[in-house]
Amino acid sequence: xxxxxxxxxxxxxxxxxxxxxxxxxxxxxxxxxxxxxxxxxxxxxxxxxxxxxxxxxxxxxxxxxxxxxxxxxxxxxxxxxxxxxxxxxxxxxxxxxxxxxxxxxxxxxxx
Amino acid sequence: xxxxxxxxxxxxxxxxxxxxxxxxxxxxxxxxxxxxxxxxxxxxxxxxxxxxxxxxxxxxxxxxxxxxxxxxxxxxxxxxxxxxxxxxxxxxxxxxxxxxxxxxxxxxxxxxxxxxx
Numbered sequence: 001x002x003x004x005x006x007x008x009x010x011x012x013x014x015x016x017x018x019x020x021x022x023x024x025x026x027x028x029x030x031x032x033x034x035x036x037x038x039x040x041x042x043x044x045x046x047x048x049x050x051x052x053x054x055x056x057x058x059x060x061x062x063x064x065x066x067x068x069x070x071x072x073x074x075x076x077x078x079x080x081x082x083x084x085x086x087x088x089x090x091x092x093x094x095x096x097x098x099x100x101x102x103x104x105x106x107x108x109x110x111x
Numbered sequence: 112x113x114x115x116x117x118x119x120x121x122x123x124x125x126x127x128x129x130x131x132x133x134x135x136x137x138x139x140x141x142x143x144x145x146x147x148x149x150x151x152x153x154x155x156x157x158x159x160x161x162x163x164x165x166x167x168x169x170x171x172x173x174x175x176x177x178x179x180x181x182x183x184x185x186x187x188x189x190x191x192x193x194x195x196x197x198x199x200x201x202x203x204x205x206x207x208x209x210x211x212x213x214x215x216x217x218x219x220x221x222x223x224x225x226x227x228x
Binding site for chain 1: 155156158206210212213214217218220221
């Protein structure tokens with residue numbers, strides 16, 4: 001199984017400041033079709049996860065542009081350019097290149 | 112508006128069975144693969160199973176293979192997860208999700224399954 005490792009485990013950020021979360025996979029997430037199967041999700045307290053970023057860097061519909069994804073191969077980063085209070089929650093990366101799809105352990109962001 | 116609504120969560124004894132349902136609306140259900148993901152209390156997310164559009168392809172997490180069955184009824188816009196031989200470690204909130212291009216773009220609110228005597 002592909003192991004997905006997120007760092008840090010938790011992050012305390014002041015509103016208006018940037019925040020970054022790293023996600024590293026044990027195998028490349030670039031498929032032969034040219035697609036990078038790395039996704040980022042946000043889960044606010046008591047809610048279901050929501051898709052933020054797909055294919056490593058594509059913001060999902062309605063996601064604020066302060067969220068961005070970057071990286072390739074095995075190393076990826078989610079960046080929040082200027083954190084807002086509503087960004088508090090747990091962030092997960094997920095690989096979808098090989099079954100079983102696997103998630104990172106999550107990064108808790110506190111504002 | 113895409114909506115996914117799970118139901119069927121309950122308290123069940125170890126070794127027991129339970130069937131979860133997920134009712135979809137706001138999109139053409141039959142055009143999509145569907146997925147179940149679970150989350151143990153206070154823990155992270157774990158993919159459980161996928162099913163393709165006509166039900167001919169079903170994919171499972173190794174630890175549930177042979178115990179869980181994913182199925183669908185497109186006439187009812189519904190996804191199911193039949194869970195047998197339940198164990199304490201299956202205790203979790205189970206989410207159904209839509210996975211176009213393997214991105215889980217819409218999730219339900221979840222159904223809590225508690226396996227305990």
